[in-house]
Amino acid sequence: MERLKGRKAIVTGSAQGLGEAILQRLAKEGADAVGWDINIEKMTETAKRIAEQTGRKIFAEKVDITDAEMVRNAVDKAVELLGGLDLMVCNAGILISGDSISFDISAWRKVIDIDLVGYFICAREAIRVMLPNKYGTVIQINSKSGKKGSFKNSAYAAAKFGGIGVTQSLALEFAEHGIRVNAICPGNLLDSPLWTESLFKQYAKNQGITEEEVRKKYIDQVPMKRPCRYEDVCNVVVFLASDESNYMTGQAINVTGGQEMR
């Protein structure tokens, strides 16, 4: 069933990982889209593959979400390529963890710049072009770390908590203009590249345990006793992108197998 037939979307950070899965799901649901990433080689491959699989128009653009002018131009280009814009999925993000006493401040600022300021830049530029139609939806991919502090992960939690403030404030500002702004707070996607290529190593080092012990520790914290899967998040993206969620704005929805309930 194509629940998003004819929708026009941007997905940031969609060369790989969760963003790629979201781009693929939107295409399967009948949307055309532009995928943005700083890694243009990978983004181009991903967009081509999804276009071939689904028959949708899927474009790739090199965009750094922290560059306000680049984002503004890329939104205008997406409107030209797609013939409009009604969905912006703000997924691009990074995680740098570390002990707070020795945390390098430039790394701490970088996390805030990408995960918080970058989100605001992308959301407001998308809303700018949605306003004349009085119709559009912004979805931020947040995290359970946006609801509860995260061990040796102060920069990421600060950016994600802040992201919920941005989501709620934009939702208030544009509710009467037909624009909805919501966030999704996934649990740990333990099979994603973020974990397999980086976090297992970072956490094993920071916590003085093995990578296998890190995996077990994070699964044990989930009432449903399994990691979050891309599909779990994509199901909620489709719901929030569709008119089925018409009366919802300013929400931050947990997709955590019961790990976060507030």
Ligand SMILES: NC(=O)c1ccc[n+]([C@@H]2O[C@H](COP(=O)([O-])OP(=O)(O)OC[C@H]3O[C@@H](n4cnc5c(N)ncnc54)[C@H](O)[C@@H]3O)[C@@H](O)[C@H]2O)c1
């Ligand atoms: N993986 C998890 O367990 C998990 C859990 C909860 C929330 N999240 C959130 O999901 C989102 C995606 O995470 P992921 O695990 O797929 O990460 P990932 O690192 O696999 O993918 C992120 C993508 O964003 C791109 N990117 C980074 N900086 C960028 C920038 N300045 N401009 C444009 N693109 C940029 C990267 O090149 C990469 O392709 C993030 O917002 C993350 O915080 C992830």
